[in-house]
Amino acid sequence: MITVERYHDISMGHRVVGHESKCRHLHGHNYRIHFVCSASELDPLGRVIDFSEIRDRLCMWLEEHWDHRMMIWSEDPLLPELQRLVPGDLCIVPFNPTAEQIAIHLVSVVGPEQLKGSGITLLECRVEETRKCSAAYRL
Template identity: 60%
Template sequence: MITAERYHDISCGHRVVGHEGKCQYLHGHNYRIHFVVEAMELDSVGRVLDFSVIKEKLCLWLEDNYDHKFLIWEKDPLLTQLQQITAESLVVVPFNPTAENMAKYLVEVVAPQQLADYPCRLIHCKVEETRKCSATYTL
């Protein structure tokens, strides 16, 4: 197995429902998200996947869907009130938006759709909320 990795930086907000501390409140992060793609063999040029394809399919997906938006869980009790205030900046997600759940969703849901036309798969995603705090999901 051979892998290729690329990261991308975005800024977005969230809150973690049920959190015991500060993360229960509306806040945001400058996220760094690392993508690791694997292939069983290299293409004719000698690559897992061209880095520009990772950028186009995964990094730009983050830009279009999460960057400068607010991730809110579909079961968040504040959803209705926030939709009344700023619906255009909300991204309603099917998970409590922890770094762990974000990484899992990117690997299991987003990447299979975005990379469907390529002979590779996203096997690892690391979501850094800060330089000190991150979560990783690996297949």
């Protein structure tokens, strides 16, 4: 299998509901998100996909939907107050926003939506919260 990889950096806040330590507080990261794509065959130029297509389909999705926003779980008890205070700053998701859950969501929901009809699969996503800490999900 041949794969290609491109990463994109965003800044985003979140909190992990129920976390036993400081991640239970509102805080943020400079995330680095790696997209690994594959195809059943190479295109006529010998590529899986042009790197600019990954940028346009996946990286720009991150920019539009998550960059410089606060990711909040739809069941977070702080959600009603945050919606009252900063409704346009929120990215409400159906999962507790751990790096693991973010990676799963990108591969299983965002990738298929953004790559639909291209013949390309988002095979893996690695979400780096810091240089030392990351989580990955692979199909």
